[in-house]
Amino acid sequence: MDAATQLPTVGMIGAGQLARMTHQAAIALGQSLKVLAADPAESAAAVATATVLGDYRDVEDLRGFAKGCTVVTFDHEHVPQDALRALVAEGVDVQPRPEALLYAQDKHAMRTRLTALGLPQPRWASVDSIADVEAFGLPCVLKAATGGYDGKGVWMCDTPADAEAVLASGLRLIAEERMALQRELAIQIARSPSGETAAYPVVETVQTGGICTEVIAPAPHLDPDTAAEATRIAAAVATELGVVGMLAVELFQTSHGLFVNELAMRAHNSGHWTIEGAETSQFEQHLRAVLDYPLGSTATAAPYTVMANVLGGEPGGPRLDERLQHLLAEDPAAHVHLYGKAVRPGRKIGHVTVRGDDPALLRHRALRAAKWLQEGE
Known part of the structure; x- marks a missing residue:
């Protein structure tokens, strides 16, 4: 609890762009977001005043970080199980719990558990x-x-x-x-400790070189039965694994139906579109869920929203600020999110979101914007 505001302090282990965008959501709710960063130059550490430097693998650093936190959560899944279980044993409210997070950390454990639950997977x-x-x-x-x-x-x-x-x-x-894919989909669902759930629409994700480069929300031309099946799968995973917070379920769509690919128990790249495209962003929803607040509406704010990741380009060309000014002049309705990260080729440094009623046109706009920010042309 924050002594000055008498509102919760959420501790987030990790200080990347997910923590940075969660910090923005926390401000609106009056909450304090405390982040554990390995380096003061990390994305969230650059903006969050409550930043603690430490090693997420060190239980003593985690103990010190957790002091004063109402709840501790994550922007990545790499914290060791033994360290998390030590915190829980000492009374720290860790969400999601280590026994749930395990299934996002260990693919063998995940596949074994989903097999036992009878959920479709490769x-x-x-x-x-x-x-x-x-x-x-x-x-x-x-x-x-x-x-x-x-x-x-x-x-x-x-x-x-x-x-x-x-x-x-x-x-x-x-x-x-190796499955014959029609396309890749993802669905996010939030779950609170009291068992309330709220699912977002199913989205289509586009991968380039193993990295998600586009998200189209909702997934175009997805029949209602398939959408309902995706929601059923996500709800089953969240409930049966005891997830608290945001859960992303990545799915393969094939001619034989849907199959679970990966799980993530945190805010996720497939949900960045929700900042402008949904009534409640995934970042606010994660905060609501881990604090056991009532969950927000997941209704869409536009017929379609398209998000394109901005990757770092090769050195040279106009400065990033010049590229940003050019883009905002050319497409004033584009929503740009830059993460304050040093530019390296292929590194995610931001994303662009556009909304409207024509997904093909929106994809063109979003990809053009992302390419301009990456290449300056």
Whole structure:
């Protein structure tokens, strides 16, 4: 609790762009967001006055950070289980709880649990050797059981040589079948400790090089039965795993139906569109959920909203500020979010959101804006 405002203090482990945008949502609610940053130059640390420097892997740093926090939550899933369980044992309100977060940290645990729940997912197996991979069948997808994100820790293997190169890393791996996709979808649902849930519309996500580059909300031409099935899957995962906060369920849409790809128990790139495109942003909703406040409306604010990620470009060309001014002059209705991060080629440095009633036109506008901010032309 904040002594000055008598309103909650939410502690967020991690200080990336998700924490930065959560900080913006916390301001409107009068809440204090305290962030644990590894470096003062991190995205949220640059704007949040309540920033603590420390190592999210160090239980003593976590203990010190948690003091005075009403609840502790995350902008990434990499905090060690033993450290989180130590905090819970000492009375810290950690949301989502470690036993739920495990399924976003460990793909083997996730696949095992979803199998037990009877939820649709690709055929998979734990693999330790080339014999295991060949018995599973090639081509396949090999995934690191822990630590992967934004396409990292995922390998498309066509031959035994491909698989052997991955196995040589010594990582704990699972194999998944390579499915024939129609497209990729995602759905977000919030759940509070009291069990209230609120689901957002199903969105279409577009991946480039393993990184999400576009989100179209809601997913165009999605039949109501498929949308209802996605919502059922998300609600089942949130409830059965005891998730508190935002849950993102990434899905494969195929000719045989929907299959669960990944889970994230935090705000997620597939939900950035909600800042302008929904009645309640995912960032405000996450705060409401972890504090057990009533959840906000997930109704859309426009027929369609399209979000495009802005990636860092090669050095040279107009300064980023010049690019931003040009874009705002050309498309005054575009909503630009820059994360205050140093520009590196391929790094997510922001996103652009546009709203309207023609998804094809919106995609063109959003991608053009993102390309201009990346390349300056």
